[in-house]
């Protein structure tokens with residue numbers, strides 16, 4: 001479903017991704033594990049089209065992405081849940097989720113709301129649809145962000161450090177919810193520096209150190 005081939009990216013002549021290749025299949029969770037500065041956020045931003053890359057390929061559902069034009073055609077195929085959730089503060093939970101289906105996919109409000117309610121049920125937040133983000137806990141905001149990303153029905157869902165702002169209880173909740181989407185056949189890519197979380201969730205762990213893939217034994221997260 002998601003395939004990354006020899007991806008390279010430099011900032012100011014310093015190469016931060018030095019040829020990264022891996023694959024995450026349908027219904028699989030891939031975790032990219034590495035310490036701070038390893039290049040994880042850059043990698044996920046390239047995959048999401050938020051950052052250009054210098055060479056290599058990103059293949060989603062057999063469609064190859066090499067440049068920003070290819071990226072435009074991919075809109076909606078890759079969902080992203082940001083570290084700080086990035087919800088629209090002036091919109092209710094329901095409006096946060098229906099915004100993109102209406103504006104990007106041209107769905108009617110009624111149709112978009114039906115999709116949103118189904119998704120809110122899936123993240124166990126059906127009763128919060130009329131709340132504003134500030135009325136929700138961090139864990140709840142994150143689940144709204146997941147519902148919002150999934151409203152465009154992406155093939156691949158990406159998370160940047162999903163556990164970094166959560167306590168233990170919310171970590172198990174997010175694990176449960178991510179598994180629900182996996183079981184529905186989505187390919188999931190999680191960026192993390194949390195070994196316990198990664199080992200519990202991953203079908204496949206991709207270890208990254210200073211912009212290259214390494215073996216488990218060569219990784220040092222301390």
Ligand SMILES: Nc1ncnc2c1ncn2[C@@H]1O[C@H](COP(=O)(O)OP(=O)(O)O)[C@@H](O)[C@H]1O
Pocket residue numbers: 011012016034035036037038039040041042043
């Ligand atoms: N926009 C940027 N401009 C210059 N350097 C950057 C930029 N973004 C990231 N970097 C550098 O790339 C390296 C990898 O960063 P990042 O991908 O954020 O790592 P991680 O998410 O694993 O902590 C770091 O050395 C960082 O300083």
Ligand SMILES: [Mg+2]
Pocket residue numbers: 040041042
């Ligand atoms: Mg990061």
